[in-house]
């Protein structure tokens with residue numbers, strides 16, 4: 001984006017859209033792009049809040065210069081050190097040699113480690129306030145959302161929270177930056193996907209952050225990815241609250257790995273049977289073709305998960321194994337769970353999927369279905385029984 005947008009008097013958006021990166025963190029697809037947001041607060045003093053990804057440093061500096069002209073920047077506030085936000089710190093320092101860099105002790109240490117910058121730093125702690133003139137900025141560390149140094153910055157006069165990655169989402173900003181000025185349809189799915197992919201492991205720290213920030217009246221959230229939240233502030237806080245408590249909607253995700261289609265057939269049978277039990281939210285994914293972040297998104301969204309796998313080299317289908325690892329890593333909670341799978345000479349997949357459900361302490365209302373070699377009426381019956389048990393459990397929720 002090559003435009004500057006005034007959010008409130010004296011507060012400007014100076015970030016950029018990225019439509020070129022194919023995978024965020026080299027992992028997560030970006031069908032709608034992503035924005036790296038940075039904000040410039042112009043008062044008696046000038047404060048820049050966060051920087052942006054290295055590919056867009058020149059756009060970023062141009063955006064800043066278009067607003068400031070020959071004026072300098074007094075403070076560069078760093079809420080988060082992940083390189084999608086910190087990569088332009090050195091460039092800002094080169095362009096504005098007198099800028100004082102503001103961060104908590106962990107941030108300051110990382111700035112030295114990443115970029116070798118250690119002079120003219122202002123170390124802040126919880127509740128410290130920087131007076132810019134008419135406006136103040138107060139700092140609230142929110143550790144592990146999703147790095148240890150993460151911090152939120154709050155402007156009490158405008159009731160604006162600069163939240164770092166918290167309340168962020170994938171999706172570039174099209175036609176404006178404030179939610180009320182643009183169509184927000186794409187951002188809700190993209191928020192679930194962003195949360196599940198990036199923040200999903202850190203539910204407890206997100207809850208701690210929400211509790212810490214709860215006393216602050218917040219009208220506007222300026223996050224580092226996605227729209228500036230003004231119209232939907234409450235909705236966005238609510239989504240992050242629910243996701244971080246692992247609260248989900250009624251619905252079933254069926255995901256399977258299948259080399260030759262036998263396990264896929266079981267998945268179809270189970271999906272049909274669940275639908276016929278009156279559960280209308282059923283999504284079915286072949287793990288080998290689907291975007292993994294979409295599967296994670298829906299696992300965070302829905303309260304039931306059924307995983308299937310063919311036995312592959314005495315273990316799970318490799319992509320299913322990777323999915324289990326991602327779910328274990330995120331400590332995904334309270335699923336109504338079922339599993340199924342197949343083998344030809346020595347079954348392994350269903351044993352591992354069953355053990356996984358137990359390890360995760362999920363509710364397993366139905367018997368796992370294990371197929372040897374080919375499909376049969378008996379297997380169809382067992383798939384239907386599993387579906388019935390899952391549906392019955394969901395009806396209790």
Ligand SMILES: Cc1cc2nc3c(=O)[nH]c(=O)nc-3n(C[C@H](O)[C@H](O)[C@H](O)COP(=O)(O)O)c2cc1C
Nearest residue numbers: 258259260261262263310313314342343344345346
């Ligand atoms: C590469 C490969 C490795 C396999 N490894 C095993 C194995 O270790 N143990 C086993 O019982 N079956 C093994 N099988 C057989 C499959 O698990 C079995 O045929 C299964 O029903 C295939 O399901 P699908 O049609 O969904 O791919 C293997 C099959 C392939 C193609």
Ligand SMILES: [Fe+2]
Nearest residue numbers: 080082146165
């Ligand atoms: Fe981040």
Ligand SMILES: [Fe+2]
Nearest residue numbers: 082084165224
């Ligand atoms: Fe980020």
